[in-house]
Structure formats: C-alpha cells, structure tokens
Amino acid sequence: MRVAAILIDTGRELLFRKTIIVYFGVVTLLLLSFALALHTDVADGLIASISVAGLRASSPGMNGLTAEDFVRYVQLGTVFMLYPLAILMSVFATASLVPRMIEKGTIDLLLSKPITRPALLAARYLGGLLTVTANLLYLTGGLGAILGLKTGVWNGGIVLSGLLMSLYFACLFAFVVLAGVLLRSTTVSVMITAALFFASLMVRLPHAYRDWPLLITGHLWRFLAVTVVETLYHALPRTYDFVQASTALIRHEGGLDWGAVGGSALSGAAALLLAVVYFSRQDY
Amino acid sequence: MSGDTSTDASGPAVICQRLAKTYRAALSRGGVTALRGLDLAVPSGQTFGLLGPNGAGKTTLVKLLLGIAFATSGTASVLGRPAGDVRSRERIGYLPESHRYPPHLTGEQVLHHFGRLSGLRRPGRTRRVDQLLRRVNLGEWRSVRVHKYSKRMLQRLGMAQAILNEPDLLILDEPTDGVDPIGRREIRDLLLEQKARGATIFLNSHLLSEVERICDRVAILKEGALLREGGVADLTRPRSAWQVETRAGRPDAVAGAVARVPGARAVDGRVEIEGDVPAVNSLIDALRGQEVEITAVLPRRDSLEDVFVKVLGEGETP
Numbered sequence: 001m002r003v004a005a006i007l008i009d010t011g012r013e014l015l016f017r018k019t020i021i022v023y024f025g026v027v028t029l030l031l032l033s034f035a036l037a038l039h040t041d042v043a044d045g046l047i048a049s050i051s052v053a054g055l056r057a058s059s060p061g062m063n064g065l066t067a068e069d070f071v072r073y074v075q076l077g078t079v080f081m082l083y084p085l086a087i088l089m090s091v092f093a094t095a096s097l098v099p100r101m102i103e104k105g106t107i108d109l110l111l112s113k114p115i116t117r118p119a120l121l122a123a124r125y126l127g128g129l130l131t132v133t134a135n136l137l138y139l140t141g142g143l144g145a146i147l148g149l150k151t152g153v154w155n156g157g158i159v160l161s162g163l164l165m166s167l168y169f170a171c172l173f174a175f176v177v178l179a180g181v182l183l184r185s186t187t188v189s190v191m192i193t194a195a196l197f198f199a200s201l202m203v204r205l206p207h208a209y210r211d212w213p214l215l216i217t218g219h220l221w222r223f224l225a226v227t228v229v230e231t232l233y234h235a236l237p238r239t240y241d242f243v244q245a246s247t248a249l250i251r252h253e254g255g256l257d258w259g260a261v262g263g264s265a266l267s268g269a270a271a272l273l274l275a276v277v278y279f280s281r282q283d284y
Numbered sequence: 285m286s287g288d289t290s291t292d293a294s295g296p297a298v299i300c301q302r303l304a305k306t307y308r309a310a311l312s313r314g315g316v317t318a319l320r321g322l323d324l325a326v327p328s329g330q331t332f333g334l335l336g337p338n339g340a341g342k343t344t345l346v347k348l349l350l351g352i353a354f355a356t357s358g359t360a361s362v363l364g365r366p367a368g369d370v371r372s373r374e375r376i377g378y379l380p381e382s383h384r385y386p387p388h389l390t391g392e393q394v395l396h397h398f399g400r401l402s403g404l405r406r407p408g409r410t411r412r413v414d415q416l417l418r419r420v421n422l423g424e425w426r427s428v429r430v431h432k433y434s435k436r437m438l439q440r441l442g443m444a445q446a447i448l449n450e451p452d453l454l455i456l457d458e459p460t461d462g463v464d465p466i467g468r469r470e471i472r473d474l475l476l477e478q479k480a481r482g483a484t485i486f487l488n489s490h491l492l493s494e495v496e497r498i499c500d501r502v503a504i505l506k507e508g509a510l511l512r513e514g515g516v517a518d519l520t521r522p523r524s525a526w527q528v529e530t531r532a533g534r535p536d537a538v539a540g541a542v543a544r545v546p547g548a549r550a551v552d553g554r555v556e557i558e559g560d561v562p563a564v565n566s567l568i569d570a571l572r573g574q575e576v577e578i579t580a581v582l583p584r585r586d587s588l589e590d591v592f593v594k595v596l597g598e599g600e601t602p
Contacts, residue, residue: 005400016388105384111352112378113401283353
C-alpha cells in the first residue's frame with residue numbers, strides 16, 4: 001500500500017506538471033493527423049494508391065509496393081524520427097521527479113513515514129517508468145492500429161519495439177534518477193542525461209570500427225582513447241543498438257542483440273543501485 | 285496506532301545516549317558539529333519541550349530520532365526501537381518546521397496520501413480523514429489544492445497529517461512558527477487533546493510562552509550540548525521574591541514605606557521585595573502604616589524565558 005501511495009502520487013504529479021499531458025497531446029495530435037490525412041487503396045496485397053493530406057500517388061508509380069512493405073516503412077520511419085524525440089521528451093517529463101522529492105520539507109515528511117528509503121526511491125522510479133511506458137505504448141499501439149485499419153496489415157513489431165524502447169528508457173531513467181539523487185537539480189539532471197544520450201550514440205561508431213585507434217600514434221594516448229570509448233560504450237545504455245533492435249523487430253529480421261540489451265539493462269541496474277545506496281545513506 | 289506491544293508503555297519514549305552528529309562539509313576537514321554527546325530521556329505520556337537558540341541542534345536531534353539523518357556516534361531509541369526504525373515510525377506523527385505538501389493534491393488527497401504511507405486502510409482512513417478535516421476547520425477546503433492554502437491553513441493541515449495515525453509519539457518542529465495568535469491557540473488546543481489521549485509530545489520550539497503553557501519537561505540546548513533539563517514547574521519555581529500590588533493613594537505613601545524596608549523597591553505602581561515571608565510581612569506592615577491599600581500579594585516565579593536567558597547567558601556547561 002505504501003509503494004502504491006508513491007506510485008499514485010507520482011502519476012498525479014506528472015499530470016499536474018503538464019509535461020506528460022503535453023507529451024500525450026503531441027502523440028494524440030500525431031495519431032489523429034495520421035488517421036485523418038492518410039488514405040490507402042490496397043488491391044491484392046499491393047498499394048494501388050496513397051493519399052496524404054490530398055497529395056495522391058498511385059500505380060504504376062507505386063512500383064508494386066506491397067501493403068506489408070508500406071506498413072513496415074512507415075513504422076521504421078517512426079522508429080528513426082519519433083523514438084529519439086519521445087525518449088528525450090520522456091526524460092524532460094520525468095527528470096524533476098527525484099529532485100522534487102528530496103526538496104527540504106518534502107523529504108522530511110516522506111522519511112518520517114514507515115517506508116524504507118529503497119522502497120521510496122524505487123516506487124518513484126517505477127511511477128515515472130510506468131507513465132512513460134503507457135505513453136510509448138499509446139504511440140506505438142495507436143500507430144499500429146491506424147495502419148492496420150488503413151491497410152489491413154497488422155504488424156505487431158511496432159508494439160514490441162515500443163516495449164523495447166520502454167526498456168531503453170528504463171536504463172536511461174536510472175541515470176536520470178542517479179543524477180537527481182546526487183545533484184538534487186532537475187536542470188542539471190536533464191543536461192547530464194542528454195549528454196549521456198548523445199555520448200552513447202557517439203561512442204558506438206569508434207566501438208564498431210575497431211581500426212580507428214591506429215589513427216592515434218602515441219601508445220599512451222591510443223590506450224587512453226580506447227579505454228574511454230570502451231568504458232563509455234559498456235557503461236551507458238546503448239542507444240544505437242536499441243534503435244537497431246527496434247527496426248529488427250519491425251522487419252521481423254533475426255533475433256535481438258541480447259548482448260546490447262542485457263548490457264544496457266545491467267548498466268541501468270547499476271546506476272539505479274548506486275542511486276539507492278547513496279539515497280539510503282544520505283542525511284536530509 | 286498502539287498495536288505494538290513490544291514497548292514498555294511506562295519506559296521513556298525517547299532515549300539518547302552520547303548522541304553526536306557532525307555534518308561533513310565539502311571543503312572542510314572537520315565539518316560542522318550539531319550535537320555533542322547528548323544524553324536525554326523523554327518519559328512516555330509527557331509533553332517535552334526542546335529549547336535552544338538557532339543552531340543549537342534541535343532540528344538535528346529530531347532528524348536523528350526519525351532517521352532523516354544519521355548519528356555520527358552514540359545511540360538513540362524511539363518507542364523501544366532504534367531511531368529511524370520503520371516499525372517505530374508507524375507509531376510516530378511528525379510535523380517538520382518547513383513542511384511542503386504536494387501542490388498537486390487537495391487537502392483531502394494530502395491526508396489520504398500520508399494515511400496510505402502510514403499504513404491506514406479504507407474505510408477507517410476515510411472516516412479519520414473526514415473527522416480530522418472537520419476538526420481543523422478545513423471541511424470546506426477539502427477539495428481545494430493545497431497550493432492555494434494560507435500559512436495558517438497549511439499549519440492546520442500539517443497538524444491533521446501529524447495526528448492522522450493517532451501516534452504514540454508526536455514530534456513537532458516549530459509548529460507555531462510564523463502562525464498568528466489564533467492559529468497558535470488552535471494548535472495548542474490540538475496538542476492538549478493529544479496529551480489528554482496519552483500521547484507523548486516532543487515539541488521543538490523557541491516560542492517559550494507556548495512551551496511553558498503546554499510542556500511538563502524541557503531541555504535547553506546550546507551549540508549541540510545539553511545545558512539544563514527538568515520539569516517546567518521545577519525550573520520556574522518561586523525564587524523567594526514577592527510582588528505586592530497596591531491601589532494608588534497619597535503619592536508619597538508608597539515611597540515612604542519602601543524607604544523603610546530594606547530590599548524593597550517600587551516598580552511600575554507595584555512593590556517588589558527579595559526575601560522570605562518575614563520580609564514581605566514587614567513590607568505589608570510598612571505599607572499599611574502609610575495607609576496604602578494592598579490588592580494582592582504574589583510570590584514571584586521565574587518565567588521559562590527568565591530561565592532560558594539566564595542559562596544561556598551564564599554559558600553553563602553540562
């Protein structure tokens with residue numbers, strides 16, 4: 001019941017702060033415009049014509065595009081364009097949860113109640129995660145349903161990719177929580193998390209192309225550069241790998257890169273554990 | 285919530301033994317010492333006032349008792365369990381000095397939120413919330429978000445929150461700070477109700493007149509050390525001084541009488557004398573000899589404020 005109290009309060013706070021409402025509104029607007037603007041004619045599994053906000057394209061210009069491929073392309077476009085935006089909006093929406101909780105006057109009251117510190121922080125984390133997951137599922141489920149109704153093709157990969165991105169957010173959010181506990185500042189937490197987000201994208205490239213250290217002549221500098229890149233790659237949630245895994249789910253291609261998913265989950269779990277340990281030992 | 289039977293009801297509600305706290309400072313080696321080896325016991329069922337100037341360590345002590353901060357050395361127990369223990373917190377009510385309630389909640393939702401956190405279940409919680417909202421005169425404001433509440437309303441809501449679980453120990457940190465006289469009286473009445481119920485009250489305040497009215501015992505802290513502890517009645521006992529109230533008669537009559545009695549002095553239309561009963565009798569005789577009408581003879585007591593100023597001024601060491 002005590003954890004439920006924190007979950008309920010976290011949901012109410014996010015609604016009150018309006019950031020999550022704006023997020024929900026943007027997704028709704030996107031889905032509505034998609035539902036109203038897109039018209040397709042499907043014949044024998046092929047797209048005969050597409051009309052987007054009155055701009056019409058029809059066969060033979062469609063080059064035998066199957067409805068299945070069309071749905072897949074739209075969903076892949078969503079992954080590349082909307083997921084980064086959705087994740088960053090989620091970080092903005094939830095970054096204040098921990099700094100606000102540990103403000104003087106608020107934390108005193110919470111810690112005087114019969115709930116342990118780890119349970120308090122974990123419930124706060126879970127509250128933020130559940131709210132964001134609901135929004136991601138609303139986006140992906142809504143998109144999947146609209147495309148299914150318009151084309152008759154039901155590709156559940158988009159919903160699975162939404163769940164996967166929720167897992168990615170869970171990893172990133174653990175760093176948001178850690179920064180919030182350590183620094184007690186919403187703004188600095190957002191800045192650090194955004195920096196980690198982009199750093200995780202940037203280190204993917206040198207990690208993938210293993211010959212790059214040869215460009216550095218000095219042995220020490222080469223060693224340091226490789227150490228920094230590999231440490232960051234393994235310590236941070238692997239943004240690029242998650243996006244790639246999401247596209248694989250939509251294309252129904254091969255298995256997931258469980259190494260990347262598991263590594264990110266581990267780094268998220270470590271960040272959350274650090275946050276809990278620090279929070280449990282801190283004077284307020 | 286008196287369901288726990290593991291604590292001896294007649295034993296002290298709070299025990300501190302050589303309790304010390306030093307806050308580490310980022311750029312300093314030593315840090316700031318807030319409490320220095322405090323020994324203290326708060327008897328169950330009593331109202332205990334913790335006094336001291338700003339920075340004396342009062343709030344730090346409260347935080348250590350609740351587990352909001354951790355002691356550097358020494359031990360503290362609350363309701364028979366180590367300070368900060370989750371199970372003992374089920375039986376504690378707390379009103380912090382600068383409490384901040386979630387601004388997105390209404391008064392009623394705040395009480396339900398903290399009721400859930402205290403482990404209160406429906407429908408008992410609903411009944412208790414309704415009862416308390418009426419008791420603190422917030423019934424009409426129950427559905428209004430708390431960011432629209434005045435300071436006095438927030439303090440009343442805070443008191444309702446603190447007594448929601450019918451605590452065995454009620455800890456209040458400056459509950460009347462910044463509250464107007466009517467608000468102070470409302471809080472005092474609520475505290476007296478809790479006292480009558482048998483709760484132990486731990487009151488941290490620098491409003492000495494309030495403490496003197498409510499508390500059975502007090503302790504005075506200065507720079508983290510205990511300077512004095514005792515019953516309010518003992519600390520403010522009569523100090524062999526008397527005050528004789530007179531009705532104005534001839535202007536020189538009182539002055540004439542005072543001049544004849546050693547140790548007597550006229551102050552603001554009344555006469556004061558240091559000494560025992562024979563001394564005050566000789567003053568009365570002298571006044572009556574001048575045909576001065578006497579309306580009252582009162583033994584002088586030190587107020588708690590007198591004691592407080594004296595103890596701090598003397599810089600007594602424990």
